[in-house]
Amino acid sequence: MMQMRATLGLIRSLAIYYNPWRVRQLRAFYAGLLPPGALAFDIGAHVGSRARAMRAAGARVVACEPQQPFAGFLRRSLPRDITLLQLAVGPSEAMAQMAVSSLHPTVSSLSTSFADEAAALPGFGHVRWDRSQQVQMTTMDRLIADHGLPDFVKIDVEGFELDVLSGLSQPLPMLSVEYLPAFGQRTLAVIDRLQDLGSYRFNPVTGEAGGFLWDDWRGPDAVRQWLTGLPPDAGSGDLYARLD
Structure with a gap:
């Protein structure tokens, strides 16, 4: 039964992430963001749609995905020139426990409190974290030592974003983190961490929009004000940060 649920989740x-419209939209977006030959890390690669879009833009891609059955699917299906690592990324090189939702695997998380907090929030009432998986964790600093300084890093790890950045000791040219308005304090903490690393400016992509929300990149105070003004049941998106 558990295997069947995991297969249904995959x-x-x-079906969600390989919608043809979504695929075209992602490829066009990354083509405008990444110059050919850029090095990109995909942290939380899931089914690989972002990694493929980055590759289509001409980037060299390192994709990290620890969760089964997704890591196995990526190993069988990703182009061979994408480097796939069956690793989580966090504050240290260690083993960790992931809380897994078999039917809704996009919300599986290494955060020890994410599942408990989410269960009481709008939009998560139907989700059950029904199993755990032990995963190997590395750090951003180790990835950089092994593969080079990336031009762009996409981080989508369901409440574990700050932990990922805790394993990073230098600023990166550009990165994105998923934001969830119901977990606004976590994103505010991410902004604080990025400002500790360097001087960043920000621009959000809301939901599945094919471009940035703002015409300009704005400072941390502006993005904090925008985030705190979002209702908890507003949709998620990605917050992009560019080193100023």
């Missing part, structure tokens, strides 16, 4: 994610 099929559900494939």
